Amino acid sequence: MTTTVHRDLANRLRARFRGTLLRPGEEGYAEARRVWNGAIDRHPALIARCAGADDVQEAIRFAREHDLPVAVRGGGHSVLGYGVRDGGLVIDLSGLKSVTIDPVRRTARAAAGLTWAEFDLAAQRHGLATTGGTISSTGIAGVTLGGGFGHLLRRHGLTVDNLRGADVVTADGERVRADADLLWGLRGGGGNFGVVTAFEYDLHPVGPLVLGGPIFWPLDQAARVLRFLNDFAPTAPDELSVVLLAAPAPPMPFLPADRYGTPVLGLLPVWCGDLAEGARVLAPLRGTGTPIGDLVRPVPYRSIQSMLDLSAPAGTASYWRSRRLPALTGAVADLITAFVTSMTSPFSLVNGWVIGGAASRVAPEATAVGARAPGFELRLIANWRPGDPDPGRHRAWVRDGWDRLGPHSDGQYATFLSDEGPDGVRAAYGDRLARLTALKQRFDPENVFHLNPNIRPGKGEIR
Ligand code: FAD
Numbered sequence: 461m462t463t464t465v466h467r468d469l470a471n472r473l474r475a476r477f478r479g480t481l482l483r484p485g486e487e488g489y490a491e492a493r494r495v496w497n498g499a500i501d502r503h504p505a506l507i508a509r510c511a512g513a514d515d516v517q518e519a520i521r522f523a524r525e526h527d528l529p530v531a532v533r534g535g536g537h538s539v540l541g542y543g544v545r546d547g548g549l550v551i552d553l554s555g556l557k558s559v560t561i562d563p564v565r566r567t568a569r570a571a572a573g574l575t576w577a578e579f580d581l582a583a584q585r586h587g588l589a590t591t592g593g594t595i596s597s598t599g600i601a602g603v604t605l606g607g608g609f610g611h612l613l614r615r616h617g618l619t620v621d622n623l624r625g626a627d628v629v630t631a632d633g634e635r636v637r638a639d640a641d642l643l644w645g646l647r648g649g650g651g652n653f654g655v656v657t658a659f660e661y662d663l664h665p666v667g668p669l670v671l672g673g674p675i676f677w678p679l680d681q682a683a684r685v686l687r688f689l690n691d692f693a694p695t696a697p698d699e700l701s702v703v704l705l706a707a708p709a710p711p712m713p714f715l716p717a718d719r720y721g722t723p724v725l726g727l728l729p730v731w732c733g734d735l736a737e738g739a740r741v742l743a744p745l746r747g748t749g750t751p752i753g754d755l756v757r758p759v760p761y762r763s764i765q766s767m768l769d770l771s772a773p774a775g776t777a778s779y780w781r782s783r784r785l786p787a788l789t790g791a792v793a794d795l796i797t798a799f800v801t802s803m804t805s806p807f808s809l810v811n812g813w814v815i816g817g818a819a820s821r822v823a824p825e826a827t828a829v830g831a832r833a834p835g836f837e838l839r840l841i842a843n844w845r846p847g848d849p850d851p852g853r854h855r856a857w858v859r860d861g862w863d864r865l866g867p868h869s870d871g872q873y874a875t876f877l878s879d880e881g882p883d884g885v886r887a888a889y890g891d892r893l894a895r896l897t898a899l900k901q902r903f904d905p906e907n908v909f910h911l912n913p914n915i916r917p918g919k920g921e922i923r
Contacts, residue, residue, distance in 0.1 A: 465528070470506060478515055506549045513635055532911070534602045553655070554599075569660050571658050591621070593608070593619075605651055615698045617819050621647075623646065625637070649915065653899060653909070670730055676725070699738065704727055706797075707723070776845070779855045780840060871888070885913050
């Protein structure tokens, strides 16, 4: 049964709210309760689409006065659908779109409802960028608060390493400028400490052209290519990032048609420095084995930032788990091959990230982000059509693979946390948890913001 907030009660908030309030059945509600993951089907009691930080204050105060559990929504890409909840109040930030670029100081001030496509468009008008998510519809908010992996991470660090300031509405409805302690927590500690309404980032000259594009090999060459990548990645210049995608070959014109649907290993290298030097650096990777397709070429940075969009269309049902790996050993390469050949859905994929360079040189205590040592993050992503009669088999494929990766792993990236529960939070934050729980006690002692990889206030416990 769908719970709603009584019209008279909603009208009390309406009287002091500039944005849009949506109750079940009202026009716009059905669209507003949808998130990226098509497996999520929740019915909030009230969706508060905020027009500004003042609306966020009003919404939080209203929720607390009326004992309504809160969900916070930025770009709506949480794989567990943390941006919506049954019977709760959704603080929807998707209408907060302002962005100001200072090309002289090379900084950006960006409202929390922006997607990376919108942010990159504004920054690239000045030839600037900061490390940001690689699917263009993802929200800057969730990506930033979890750490922020992107194609620039080896050159410019994680997104949080470029986060210089934040405006926050706290659990008691106050607007604050994040002090040093709070900013530390926002650099990786997720949505635990308040609702961020604006982020300030450092920007860097990037592009407009970078060198990049996918290279695909048949899966029987995966072991050789991964061995090469394992040795090559840690020593490559910082300008190079590499994303891994292993899956059935997509029906792309640059691949032979007889390979469509057959298992392949794909790498997406992106070089953000001098193009001629990048061509030299990338040559040995491109020359490894016998690729069946190689689309590496000079391409606008913004095109690279949306190149993977087709691998993650909104509305697909999805579930994932992820692990940090110090190395792509032979055993891990064998597992990757086994994962691809045992996929239960043609839309699923194995996704990996090379971690290193600038992201690994940031002092461990500087941010709440966990392990930063050079290595790899490997994620098993099951995707299937909503309505599939047996989604359990796709989830089981992920969990089984994740279990098998366990002995090869030494941690986990917070933003890719799924339903691992407290163990996952511990794996992601490690010895930062004590400081995070103290910060939670200071800013959200009643755990109003608990629909997230939750850090409990006070005692170093986690839920
Ligand atoms: P939402 O679902 O809107 O938010 C997720 C949670 O973040 C919220 O429930 C809340 O707890 C918190 N939150 C959001 N906004 C705020 C705010 N303003 N203040 C306080 N808390 C807030 N991660 C990477 O690092 N790099 C990637 O390239 C990347 N690609 C992805 C691609 C896809 C298709 C998907 C589904 C996820 C990807 N992720 C990536 C993971 C992503 O960073 C997280 O899922 C992130 O939480 C999504 O942010 P969002 O704002 O879109 O999501």
